[in-house]
Amino acid sequence: MRDTFRVHMGWLHSWVGFLAGLVLTCVFATGTLSVFDKEITQWMQPEVSLDKPPAPTAVALQRAAETMVTEQEKDLFAFITLPSRRDPVIRVLHYDGHEFIGPVLDPVDGHRFPARQTAGGQFFFDFHYALRNGPVLGCTIVTLLGVCLLLTVGSGIAIQIKAMWPDLILFRPFGARPRAWLDAHLVTGVLFLPFLIMITYTGTVIRARDILPPHPFLPAQQAAVPVPAPATPPAKGNTPAPTSRTGPMPPPLGPLISRAQEIMHAERCELIIFSKDQIRIFRNDDASLFLTRDLVTFSRTDGHFISSLIQKGAAVRTVELLHGLHYARFSSPLLSWLYFLSGMACTVLMGSGLVLFLMKRRKTSGQMILFQTAEGLTIGVLVGLPLAIAGLLWANRLLPAHMPDRMHAEIQVFFALWMLSALHGLVCAFKNTASSCWRTQLTGLAFVALGLPVVDVLTHSHGWRHDATRYYTLDALIILMGLVALIIARKLHRHAS
Amino acid sequence: MISLYVFVAWACAFWAHERLQPRTCKLFPLAQSRRKAYQLLRFCWPVLALFLCLYRDFEKGLLYWFGLGALAGLAVSVLMAILKHTQSRLP
Amino acid sequence: MPDAVRKPVSRPAAPAARRRIEKRHAVYKRMAQLATAAVLAYLSAHFIVMHTVLRDGVENRVAITVAEAVATAALPLLLLLGYGARTHGWGLWILLALCGLIAACNLIMP
Structure with a gap:
């Protein structure tokens, strides 16, 4: 085995990137949604009227x-x-x-709005920073993964440093499949590198105390009057x-x-x-x-x-x-959208990294149980998570507005869908039918995503003429996600046939 | 409006950068005089974009600059890919 | 030559098996070096924070938070240095020296 710097860095980038990337992709996707957590909450509480002056x-x-x-x-x-x-x-x-x-x-x-009980955008925020595992375990895991991501980014820069300047915007989507995926990985990685480093570093710093050893000053700090963040x-x-x-x-x-x-x-x-x-x-x-x-x-x-x-x-x-x-609590809508789009690009970067890891090893290790597990989990992350998110929004519209314990029912729908997707992915991967699983789940995702605006219209939960920007925007984004899933599913289908 | 100018400035810079690469020059040949102009533009446009961003909002200027730059780069890379694909399919 | 005649199958198989073992050993070696680099980088990050605690006192929460920010930035950089520079054989030594230096600074600090 050659012992060069690039080989070492490549090994580190691949393995740390893949193992941490499975969770980090979810963290980034939910973090991206959290940029608009208030707007998502408003979408999920259509009973609340927002046309009032903010005083x-x-x-x-x-x-x-x-x-x-x-x-x-x-x-x-x-x-x-x-x-x-x-x-x-x-x-x-x-x-x-x-x-x-x-x-x-x-x-x-x-007066109190008769708003339906929902976790709203806060659900994604909680998942983003604590994986719904509470402030101790969840935050520590996410912060450790943040360090892993910084490590992966550093090793990625070391691998790509020579080609970074000439291949700054090189993208060949019409080339061979691994090439296209690699270009997508590199172009998003290079263009959004400042954002990626900034957001990962600041996110890790926020809960850095969780991963550093306990210091003697901690009791003194806890005894002090806590000043909470806004x-x-x-x-x-x-x-x-x-x-x-x-x-x-x-x-x-x-x-x-x-x-x-x-x-x-x-x-x-x-x-x-x-x-x-x-x-x-x-x-x-x-x-x-x-x-x-x-x-x-x-x-x-x-x-x-x-x-x-x-x-x-x-x-x-x-x-x-x-x-x-x-935290990106800016009042500027443009800056919020830039954060959102950059977050999406970083999620694509990680998703393409996962796909590349599998592509590279399919020939040599395709029959190994570990590879099959990895592929099943990747399906669960890349298709299952968006499916579960769309499912959560479906549940928000379809569950009765005044159902008891409604918020937990919505969340259960989210996790049930995600678990089903991951299980289906794993079973198919073990049966060597992963490619058909990708197609099936992507088609399912397209159906669920494209169906959401229809459900939104049919449930008559709100008006469409007045104060409806939030509904148009979220529905449009979901339609876009559905169309992307449909295009990829059709491409995979053509490739298989 | 300033944001649009920043986006266009970045897009021009990325366009000039890609046009200067040997692989693109093979498909779209470039005269020597134009090469110099592109090299100048590749440097000037991002600087102009930075000034515009800082003028718009001094505190958050850098965030706008990086964000709009990344999006412009992505847009130009997709556009270039389509153009190259079309060019390579021509007889 | 007579060996080759007697065991025609074992000769090509042996290098392949050896290569596999070598490869596995190389991976184990990498993992061990990564783990060592991680421990040393983590210790260095801890000593950076402790340096501020000793210098500014336990009540200076803001200074300690800034030190934690510095330590968080240093952690992946040191890890990359320790693991990446091992190609040239001095990564872990540099990291060990750095870690010892900060620890010594903390020890001699009044």
């Missing part, structure tokens, strides 16, 4: 406070998110162990004991919000967290690249100002930038 009235804030107190009486750590450009409603949310869910209120009169309000695992949640009815929130805006020199405030005797108001984080944790604390009993926390300094700004770059 809450005093009446609406009062209703929100009442709802929050009611939720806290149920032993839930409830908090309020204020209307924003992307989500112009008031939400009273609590963390259920996976998602932030809760009632949705009108920002004008404060979108993940109560730091998971640091939620106070149920007895300390319920407090008195807070004073009118409108003046407190205005005061907080004044103190922090903020355009808007976004989040209000209530402890037994304090109210913490956080500034919005969609105006800049930096994800701030600035907050103002008021007394819950009479609303007097207690303290403010406005962090400054190079180190704080660095951490805020690293977080802001990853």
Whole structure:
């Protein structure tokens, strides 16, 4: 065996890339969807009207406070998110162990929308950063995989460095099959390399503490008052004991919000967290690249100002930038779409990498059990995951709106479909009929994806003339996914015959 | 509108880059004078795009620059593939 | 030559089997070197964070978070250095030296 640098790096790239890539493809796909988590939640809650101005009235804030107190009486750590450009409603949310869910209120009169119970876009967010395995195990796995991805990217650069400049945009989709897949892998890898490195690194940094050895300072940190991140309000695992949640009815929130805006020199405030005797108001984080944790604390009993926390300094700004770059809570739609498309390209990069790994080894190891397992799992990832996502959206429309425990039923549909797809893939791979399995599942995916807009129309869950951009956009994207699946299935069919 | 200009500037730069590659020159021959112009353009367009991005939004300019650049590169690579395929099928 | 006459089948089979064994050994060697590089890189990353803890104190949360960011960036780079440069035979040695250097820095720090 030749012992060259490229050979070593190629081995590392292939094996670490494939083994980590099976999970990372899912992490990237769900992360890409999480860019539009609020919009997906809105699609999944068609009862919520979004044509209201994003400024809450005093009446609406009062209703929100009442709802929050009611939720806290149920032993839930409830908090309020204020209307924003992307989500112009008031939400009273609590963390259920996976998602932030809760009632949705009108920002004008404060009435509660009869919204269906759903995990919404939060489901993808939770899967993206914790694989639905909780903040300890799930986050640690994802962070370790992030390091594996950085390693794979580094070895990939080492392999391709010489050809990177001349082959910057070389793509030959009409060439032989391995060539076309390799070009797709390289062109997406090279063009989106800055995004890939940035998003992987910032994602790994967010939970870096999970993978580094425990330090002696950790107890000191845990004893300190936790300051939660704006979108993940109560730091998971640091939620106070149920007895300390319920407090008195807070004073009118409108003046407190205005005061907080004044103190922090903020355009808007976004989040209000209530402890037994304090109210913490956080500034919005969609105006800049930096994800701030600035907050103002008021007394819950009479609303007097207690303290403010406005962090400054190079180190704080660095951490805020690293977080802001990853969370991508920008108000700019163009930037959100650029993140979404770049995320899609990186998912394609990983998917094509998985396919290439199998193609390269099919001749020599095609009959080995390990190869067949790998192929079955790859089918489960590349076709099963989109199938399950489309299935989740079908379930959202078809399950009765007021069904008890509806959210879990939707999630069960997602995992049942995914498991079926993976099982089918594995069985077919063991029976040496993987190619027909690819075709069958891709055809199934095309059917499910192309059928979703039809289901959306037939269920009459919302109007199509007014305030319907979210429905058109998501349905169009799903149609696009269905068409791509159909084209690939037909190509595979032609190739087989 | 500025974003569109940035996209076009990047696309022109990628187009010039691909036109300068020997494999493309075989299919679409390039005069020596044009070669110099393409080399200049390949350098100038991304710089212009960067200025436009920073003018649009100084804080997030780099993100726009990289994002639009990657998309422009992808678009040009697909376009080039189709053009080359069409050219190679001509008698 | 007489051997070849007596055992015509064993001669071509032997190098193939040996090649397979050699290949397997090469893979084991790679895995061992990757694992060693991973341990050394991980230790170095840990020492980077500990350096900040010792320098700035346990209460300086922001400095420690920045150190963790640096350690996270260093982890794959050091791993690549340790594993990749083994082609030239000095990758793991460099990594060991780096790791020892940071550990020594932490030890002599007041």
